[in-house]
Amino acid sequence: MLTPASPPFLGQPQLTPEEVQSGDLVILGVCEATPYTPGRASHAAGGPSAIRQALAKYAGWGGHHDFDSGAPMIGEGGRRIVDIGNLEGDPRAPEENRNRITSAVARILDAGATPVVIGGDDSVPIPLLAGYEAQAPFHLVQIDAHLDWRHERKGVTEGWSSPMRRASEMAWVESIVQAGLRGPGSARPQDVSDAQRYGASIFTARDIHTHGVGPVGQAIPRTSRCFITIDCDGLDPSVIPAVASPVPGGLSYWQVVELIEILVERTEIIGFDLVELAPERDVNGVGALAAGRLICNLCAALSRAPG
Numbered sequence: 544m545l546t547p548a549s550p551p552f553l554g555q556p557q558l559t560p561e562e563v564q565s566g567d568l569v570i571l572g573v574c575e576a577t578p579y580t581p582g583r584a585s586h587a588a589g590g591p592s593a594i595r596q597a598l599a600k601y602a603g604w605g606g607h608h609d610f611d612s613g614a615p616m617i618g619e620g621g622r623r624i625v626d627i628g629n630l631e632g633d634p635r636a637p638e639e640n641r642n643r644i645t646s647a648v649a650r651i652l653d654a655g656a657t658p659v660v661i662g663g664d665d666s667v668p669i670p671l672l673a674g675y676e677a678q679a680p681f682h683l684v685q686i687d688a689h690l691d692w693r694h695e696r697k698g699v700t701e702g703w704s705s706p707m708r709r710a711s712e713m714a715w716v717e718s719i720v721q722a723g724l725r726g727p728g729s730a731r732p733q734d735v736s737d738a739q740r741y742g743a744s745i746f747t748a749r750d751i752h753t754h755g756v757g758p759v760g761q762a763i764p765r766t767s768r769c770f771i772t773i774d775c776d777g778l779d780p781s782v783i784p785a786v787a788s789p790v791p792g793g794l795s796y797w798q799v800v801e802l803i804e805i806l807v808e809r810t811e812i813i814g815f816d817l818v819e820l821a822p823e824r825d826v827n828g829v830g831a832l833a834a835g836r837l838i839c840n841l842c843a844a845l846s847r848a849p850g
Contacts, residue, residue, distance in 0.1 A: 544631050545647070548572060551626040552595050553617065553839070554602025558625045560647070565655030568624045568842055571647060575632025575640050577666040577701045582635045586787050590820035590831075591629050591661040593785075594838070597831035601839075611800065611836065612843035621846030627651075632663075641670035641701065648674030648814075657845070659838065662818030665691065665703040668772050671816055672710055680717045681768035681813055683710055684759070684806060686777035686799060687721065688748070688790040689728035692738045696729060703819075704729040706772075711741045720744045720762045722751060722802070723777035726790040748792050756798050760805035769810035771803065771841075775819045775834055785821050785830030796833055800840050807844040815841055 551557040552570040563569055572591025605617035630647055632640040648671050651658045660671055685707060693704035710716050725748040744762045763769055776786040779793035820834050
């Protein structure tokens, strides 16, 4: 069930799904997907509302100059940004959660619009990407500290540790590029081997700090279709402390902004999600603000993109 966002993203129009038009950038909050502990709400369920709240102070500043993008924050004549609210979930009913997410995303795509999804935990991308089954194939770029190639964890096959494994099984996902990996996580040596055997292009955080984000962008063919998924722990905890699994040495805010801009310039962005913002772990709201500003930069870049 969709519930209204309060406040709406950047003060932009709050619409029903039926009012979405072709070309819109559609903000959709997704609070819950597949928990590991049945009945326990996600640590990131409050992420969509926290990000909207962090950006509320900018609601009247759409025409003000944004020094991140070098243009008005929401310029006239660009793509319309609309907010259709939050898709509430039930931690006791993960299958129903997944079905609702898949259906909501497919509906946005059927309208000719682009989903910009705010999670929610890192199980959200699995049903989200399932919503693209009827679409043309695309390449997937993930920014994350972790590999996410577990077949199952705690008996759950569609949880936080499995989104890239599940994506690799989707015929409409042409390739997977993973950026920002570092430290230990749930991945075992066999999981790494499985990702390499599939052909995933893996760029560790150390690689990116040494060589920049250019090679990551170049791993996606020019003029192809691309989906971007960001786990907030892909960024350094000094940028986004509001995560369940902070790992030192992560990507900087500007590295992620630059990568988004490279991908927008090289490819057609057909969707985006940002997950794993855990508001209760935030410090003075800086994590929610940084996450929100990444989405602002994405929307600005997409509005400037030709066609």
